[in-house]
Amino acid sequence: MTEKQDGHPRSGNHREPAGDFLSAADVSTVGLVGLGSVGTAWAALLLAQGLSVVATDPSPAARQGLEDRITEIWPTLVQLGLTEAEAPPTESLKIVTDVRSVALASDLVQENGPEGREAKLAIIAEIDSFLPPNRLILSSSGGTPPSVLQAACQHPQRCLIGHPFHPAYIVPLVEVVAGDAPDEAVEATREFYLSLGKYPVVVRRERVGHLANRLQFSLLREAVACLSDGVASATDIDATIRYGLGPRWALMGPLMTFNLAGGKGGIADLLSRFAPEVQSWWDDLASPRLDEETQAALVEGVEELRGQWTNAEWERWRDNALVSYAAFAQQLPSAGTQAQGQEISDESVTKFSKITRKA
Numbered sequence: 001m002t003e004k005q006d007g008h009p010r011s012g013n014h015r016e017p018a019g020d021f022l023s024a025a026d027v028s029t030v031g032l033v034g035l036g037s038v039g040t041a042w043a044a045l046l047l048a049q050g051l052s053v054v055a056t057d058p059s060p061a062a063r064q065g066l067e068d069r070i071t072e073i074w075p076t077l078v079q080l081g082l083t084e085a086e087a088p089p090t091e092s093l094k095i096v097t098d099v100r101s102v103a104l105a106s107d108l109v110q111e112n113g114p115e116g117r118e119a120k121l122a123i124i125a126e127i128d129s130f131l132p133p134n135r136l137i138l139s140s141s142g143g144t145p146p147s148v149l150q151a152a153c154q155h156p157q158r159c160l161i162g163h164p165f166h167p168a169y170i171v172p173l174v175e176v177v178a179g180d181a182p183d184e185a186v187e188a189t190r191e192f193y194l195s196l197g198k199y200p201v202v203v204r205r206e207r208v209g210h211l212a213n214r215l216q217f218s219l220l221r222e223a224v225a226c227l228s229d230g231v232a233s234a235t236d237i238d239a240t241i242r243y244g245l246g247p248r249w250a251l252m253g254p255l256m257t258f259n260l261a262g263g264k265g266g267i268a269d270l271l272s273r274f275a276p277e278v279q280s281w282w283d284d285l286a287s288p289r290l291d292e293e294t295q296a297a298l299v300e301g302v303e304e305l306r307g308q309w310t311n312a313e314w315e316r317w318r319d320n321a322l323v324s325y326a327a328f329a330q331q332l333p334s335a336g337t338q339a340q341g342q343e344i345s346d347e348s349v350t351k352f353s354k355i356t357r358k359a
Contacts, residue, residue, distance in 0.1 A: 021158060021188040022107055022135050024195040028052060031106030031131075033099055033123055035062040038140050039112035041168035044073040047092055048083035048169075049196050054094045054105045063095050073169055079323050080170065082197060099123060103130035108192060110162065111139045120144055121152040128153040136189060138162035142213055145206045146179030157181055160189050163210055164198075170322045172199040172329075175210045215254075225286030227301050228294045234301030250325070251332065 030046050032039050035057035043066060046053050057063050070088045077083050096102060103109060109131055113123045120141065127137050133155040141149070142163050150156035161177035174193045178186045186202060193200040203211045223237050232240075248257050262270030271278075288294055306314065 020134055021185055023188065024191040027107040027192060027195075029054060029105060029107050031055070031102035031109035031127075032112060033057075033102055033109060033127065034112030034114070034140075035059075035066050036112065037166065038164060038168055039110075040066060040069045041073070041164070041166075042110050042112065042140075043093065044070045044077060044088070045082070045169045045196060047088055048074075048077045048085075052092045052094070054096060054102050056096050056099060056102050063097070066095060067093065076319065076323060077169060080326055099126045100130050103127045106131065106135065108136045108138065111137065111141075115141060115143055117144060117148070121149065124149045124159065125152040128155055128159065133158065136160065136185065136192070138189060138192075140164055143209060145208075146177050146181065147206060150179050150181070158185055160185060161203075161210065162189060162193065162200075163212075165212065167319055167322070170319060170326060172197065172326070173212065174198045174200045175203050175212060176200045177203040177206065177210050179206060221288060222285055224290075224294065224298060225288040228288055228297045229286070234304045237301075238305055250329075 029052040030042075032042055032046075032053060032055040035043070035055055039055065039057065039062075043053050043055055047070065055063075055066065057066075067088070067090055070093075074083075074088050078086070094105070096105075103126070109127050111120070111123055111127065113120050120139070124137060124139065131137060135158065137149075137153070137159045139146075139149055139159070139161050140163055141161055144161075146159065146161045149161075150159045153159050158181070160179065160181050161175065163175040163177070165171040165173050176186060176189050176193070190200045190202070201211065207214060209217060219241075226232055226237055227234055252260075258270070259267040262268070309317075
């Protein structure tokens with residue numbers, strides 16, 4: 001049985017091919033399922049971009065508190081230049097009590113439910129049952145492979161990962177992980193996120209943790225090993241990133257940084273001279289276990305770092321600094337181009353140097 005116009009779902013295991021995917025220009029209403037910190041961030045950003053939002057969450061408290069949380073975020077969106085409205089357009093926000101109502105009213109759905117696989121698959125399957133087949137289902141999951149989600153769908157071609165980074169209304173990156181979705185779905189997904197002012201990167205192969213989490217957890221693994229082995233204090237480990245690697249990585253990634261280490265000859269010259277040494281360093285990297293002793297060292301180290309500030313105070317400082325950085329980042333030259341005419345002013349460099357250290 002095919003999907004009916006009255007919104008009743010299909011039955012059986014038959015899968016139908018999706019047609020042309022709705023373009024970003026034709027998306028006017030976005031559905032949100034899950035209204036935790038990620039779902040709230042999406043809601044605020046979507047409203048700031050002039051889109052309508054229909055949203056739900058199984059928690060009554062999450063539904064009832066959404067408008068207040070968006071209002072708290074709104075001044076940051078104004079500061080970022082994403083909206084000129086003094087207050088959120090709550091008339092464009094509709095909160096409902098079930099997934100079906102979200103799917104039937106939406107041109108695209110962004111799922112932000114918990115990472116538990118069984119619960120997430122049930123949510124995706126329900127969205128797929130009621131959302132027209134040419135409309136995208138995007139999941140904010142940072143860990144579930146898209147092929148797993150697609151297996152729960154009658155229209156798997158339109159289900160992809162669109163994984164943002166916290167705080168999602170400030171940090172521009174979104175990982176687009178296609179799984180078995182066709183190129184047309186990937187491009188439609190990229191266009192949608194670009195229309196929101198996001199920076200989508202395409203992850204071409206499924207891996208645990210997608211891409212960004214793999215990168216950050218590889219660094220975290222070595223940081224934890226250095227801490228638990230007594231190589232350096234927690235303060236000095238974090239300072240190494242904040243005052244050394246971090247500022248460079250904020251300007252260009254590890255691959256371009258590695259290339260510049262080769263001087264005029266670049267990475268080819270560097271590898272011709274130092275490949276064995278680099279390999280020996282890689283071979284020496286640690287693989288710590290999160291046993292009780294390591295966990296205790298990590299907790300103690302973080303207490304040292306936190307000082308007299310609470311986590312909430314650190315988060316507030318971080319988010320304010322990220323707003324300043326976002327303005328600077330708009331002037332960064334694009335990778336893969338000669339970046340002719342793209343100059344970084346001394347004023348921007350000074351601003352960046354200030355936000356990389358605690359006020």
